[in-house]
Amino acid sequence: MFHQFYVSSKHRCYLRFLWWEQGDLESEPKEFQMKVHLFGAASSPGCANFGLKYLAHQQRSKFPSAAAFVENNFYVDDGLISVPTTNDATTLITEAQKLCKEGGLRLHKFNSNRSEVLDCVNPSERATSVVSADLKPDLTLTEHTLGMRWHVKSDCLGFYIDLRDKPDTRRGILSVIASLYDLLGFISPFIMNGKCILQDLCRRSIGWDDPLPEDLLVRWEKWKFSLQDVKGLMIQRCYHPQGFGKIVKTELNHFSDASSLAYGACSYLRFENDKGEIHCVLIMAKARVAPLKITTIPRLELTAAVVAARLSVLLKSELDMKIDTEFFWTDSQVVLSYINNEARRFHVFVANRVQIIRANTNPNQWNHVDTTENPADHASRGLCASEILTTNWLTDPEFLWVEERIPPEYFHLTKMACNSAQSKGK
Structure with a gap:
């Protein structure tokens, strides 16, 4: 997304970098400036979002529904919205693509819980998971949406659990708890139990890499084991x-x-x-x-x-x-x-x-x-x-x-x- 937005010429000097031809560090480096926003710069997300919203504001009279979608339902480069009917969805997709094209932007990776909605989208513009599902019909179709898992066919929300080996220390506990992304608080009572264990460690002044006391180790093992149950939680996306x-x-x-x-x-x-x-x-x-x-x-x-x-x-x-x-x-x-x-x-x-x-x-x-x-x-x-x-x-x-x-x-x-x-x- 960032590379689709140009940097003003007077600001490109802030994005300078040195380049050694053929990786020869003994040679004299050349100095270059980035003409587009780059990944890693703190300014890039804000500038890209401003450009996207500015484009929507310019095209509001021509594409009113698509402009409202871009202005209100985009989170950096992800657009998420629910509409009443499939006709509304196909119309919105078509208009949103036209709106973005006016600014030289490519809007793609579309997905929907209704397969007929994607008929208006070229296969190359669909999400990768949709293409995989077409090749393997038995494959469970899921998308990662704002840190959560969206089970597309059942239209349910789930949670992504990455149980990498972490040490049973205060540092490891913090890493595991922080890896649970629960924006809406669906599993906040469960996460809170883990945070209470972490707070007890702070209260007892346990070091970051010190072994856990026996009583807290038992509580932590029980909590960590129940993470497997979080994987099976399926929450309906629709309110009714x-x-x-x-x-x-x-x-x-x-x-x-x-x-x-x-x-x-x-x-x-x-x-x-x-x-x-x-x-x-x-x-x-x-x-x-x-x-x-x-x-x-x-x-x-x-x-x-x-x-x-x-x-x-x-x-x-x-x-x-x-x-x-x-x-x-x-x-x-x-x-x-x-x-x-x-x-x-x-x-x-x-x-x-x-x-x-x-x-x-x-x-x-x-x-x-x-x-x-x-x-x-x-x-x-x-x-x-x-x-x-x-x-x-x-x-x-x-x-x-x-x-x-x-x-x-x-x-x-x-x-x-x-x-x-x-x-x-x-």
């Missing part, structure tokens, strides 16, 4: 099943929780169609280990609520859909008291976080949920990889799957928390 029907209501539900080990938040989309059917799905989550400095559980719960509020801001800016209603859930009555209280000045730690929450959410959106039904409890306490699919982590709590989405007792508990806080001035 095919043929779900006309959606009449879309909700965002955010849950937060904390423990002495960690804190986190998870966000779910809840759809309701014209037949009254309901479908819920996890769309994003974050789990973080608790700080080494001892912090009270109420403060960690409040920090988790901040994570939920920030997830809300991010998702509303990124989701290309209308959100009708939004709810926030916590099992901490103290957090609800903090958020709804306007009569008392808090300490700096609490005041700053309450300010962030109130700036991005409405106190009326916050509700109480029982700990047993709070999926964020998994983010704060951790899960084995095999438990990801067997708990309510990916599917939301049961009470959101019924037509009466919010049980009356939860509103009652929230109201009690607010009244209690105001009467005591807390």
Whole structure:
């Protein structure tokens, strides 16, 4: 991608290099300048992206849908988008190729979960995996997309696990954990367990290459063994099943929780169609280990609520859909008291976080949920990889799957928390 964008002549002096003919280091080197952006320069990704977006802006009137695709759905050189029909997909592909051609760019390596979409694409412009699948029909068709595996035929997302031999040391543990790329947080409760082991090593001041203590070695071996289960995780890419029907209501539900080990938040989309059917799905989550400095559980719960509020801001800016209603859930009555209280000045730690929450959410959106039904409890306490699919982590709590989405007792508990806080001035 970088080589398709020229460098301004006045800036080429910053990309100078020396060249020895025939590799003869005894001869006098020649000095050259790169005319295009090169791989390895910190400026190349930004310059290439600017050029691509600038081209889309120039061609917006001629190719409106393709321009919107390039401006909003490209991540460096990868374009990812979902459209309702195959006709929409083929039209978008044709327009996007024409748009890029206007700037001398070649858009290729196309793939889709619908094989008929690729009929409009020359075989040489399709992804390499598509060509391999044509030659070997039994081959499992997968693509690496933003660090994750996309199983094309089943239209599911999976995870790439590279179990290279790493030493059982603090350095090796960090390398293995960092190699798990989970942008949306689908397996964050599992990764968090590994991070807790790493934090324990830091707490005990274990050196980078020192052998692990016996108790932590057992925990690490168990966690590393369960990495095999992560390979088998298959998560549906689409938010709702095919043929779900006309959606009449879309909700965002955010849950937060904390423990002495960690804190986190998870966000779910809840759809309701014209037949009254309901479908819920996890769309994003974050789990973080608790700080080494001892912090009270109420403060960690409040920090988790901040994570939920920030997830809300991010998702509303990124989701290309209308959100009708939004709810926030916590099992901490103290957090609800903090958020709804306007009569008392808090300490700096609490005041700053309450300010962030109130700036991005409405106190009326916050509700109480029982700990047993709070999926964020998994983010704060951790899960084995095999438990990801067997708990309510990916599917939301049961009470959101019924037509009466919010049980009356939860509103009652929230109201009690607010009244209690105001009467005591807390």
